[in-house]
Amino acid sequence: MKLEVPTFLRLTEKAHSLLFVDLEATGLRGDYNSVLCVSMRPYGEKSITSQVEKPGNDKKCIAETIEIMNSFDAWVTYYGKGFDIPMINTRAMRWGLKPLEKKPHIDMYYSLKSNLLTARRSQGHLLDWLRIEANDTTEESEKFVKKMSVSADEWNHVLSYPHKAMPIMVKRCEGDTYGLMNLYERTKHVLRDIKA
Numbered sequence: 001m002k003l004e005v006p007t008f009l010r011l012t013e014k015a016h017s018l019l020f021v022d023l024e025a026t027g028l029r030g031d032y033n034s035v036l037c038v039s040m041r042p043y044g045e046k047s048i049t050s051q052v053e054k055p056g057n058d059k060k061c062i063a064e065t066i067e068i069m070n071s072f073d074a075w076v077t078y079y080g081k082g083f084d085i086p087m088i089n090t091r092a093m094r095w096g097l098k099p100l101e102k103k104p105h106i107d108m109y110y111s112l113k114s115n116l117l118t119a120r121r122s123q124g125h126l127l128d129w130l131r132i133e134a135n136d137t138t139e140e141s142e143k144f145v146k147k148m149s150v151s152a153d154e155w156n157h158v159l160s161y162p163h164k165a166m167p168i169m170v171k172r173c174e175g176d177t178y179g180l181m182n183l184y185e186r187t188k189h190v191l192r193d194i195k196a
Helices: 005-014 059-070 082-092 106-113 123-130 152-160 162-189
Strands: 018-025 034-042 048-051 074-077 105-107
Touching: 005 018, 018 059, 018 082, 018 162, 034 059, 034 082, 034 162, 048 059, 048 162, 059 106, 074 082, 074 106, 074 162, 105 106, 106 123, 106 162, 123 162, 152 162
Parallel strands: 018 074, 074 105
Antiparallel strands: 018 034, 034 048
């Protein structure tokens, strides 16, 4: 039996088995870089964040991430098929861990790219353009959901001063899953196909 997309989404939302995922890393390649933190937000709930104690040693963070992600029925990311999931699996291979299981995966980047005609496709741009009202004022102080900006200096301080920079990275990562969940909520009616 094949479920229609709206039915599948409704069931996973109701079961809180839909997981929004984002990660921050020291760079874009899993062999020369490592993961700093991964925020995973069950639908309608607060983020669960796994982070490294020291940049470069992400084995525990990756193992925790894989365990949590595998316990959910479906994932939602923004360009996760191009970055987040391959990065997690590359780092898992580095540490001799099993890769993520195949799950239904909604990559909002590709879903929205094929359904919208916007000048820019970043999550931050779409959040600004759609002016999605923040529905959880205890978590976000802004009236509208926005993507947190991190300066070049803050990115560069991650390796030199991790105790100072990591809280900023975690806040950004958790904010990205909050923004992603709100973007999904606003645009899920255009989702047509969900693949692993």
